[in-house]
Amino acid sequence: MILPRLALSVRQPWAHALAMGWKDIENRSWRQPNPGLKFRGRFAIHASLGMTRYEYEDAAETFAHLGYACPAPADLLRGGIVGVATVADIVKTSDSPWFCGPRGLVIVEAEPVAFVRCGGQLGFFQWHPDQIADAPVPAKWMLPRPAPTADPQGTLL
Incomplete structure (x- = not known):
């Protein structure tokens, strides 16, 4: 698939919802x-x-x-292209639960598309595969928690 050269940056996990086709509205405060x-x-x-943790939990x-x-x-990829979509219209009201x-x-x-690491910008922007962004280091709260372990007497460690 040839990816469009124009991109829109969206914070995760909202970008995931857009790429999966769940989210049919992307909200903006543009004027x-x-x-x-x-x-x-x-x-x-x-x-x-x-x-942020708040953004993740809210989403x-x-x-x-x-x-x-x-x-x-x-598991949410960040710092690159995760999908493609079409803007069909821009509205001020909608019955969509995402609006x-x-x-x-x-x-x-x-x-969704195969992940392509690249830098982002505000608004619609021309992305370039040579604009390689470093892979983000996950914050501690993002990492899976290890399962509790017990000593031989059954006491949780």
Whole structure:
């Protein structure tokens, strides 16, 4: 698949939800004359480097409420292209459970792609595979917790 040269950075796990086709609206606070408000068409979904524990937990709660399972934080790829989709419209109101405004990019034809590491920017941007970003180091809270172990007497260590 040839990836679109135009990308939009989205924080995880929202980028994952977009790439999987679950999230049909990408909320933005853009106001006129932002050129992104005129864009319609195919774009690459870029997962930004940052993801706070609060963002993750808030998204995971939303996903669960809507019937989706949020991947573990360490399993969410960050700092590169994770999917492609099409902006069909930009709206100020929507019945979508994903809409919280004030603007919503109506997303259709989304699909995940093989991860391509690259840097991101605000708004729609031309990405380049030579803009290689370092792999993000997961924060301690993102790592899986080891299972509790017990000594021979059964006392948890």
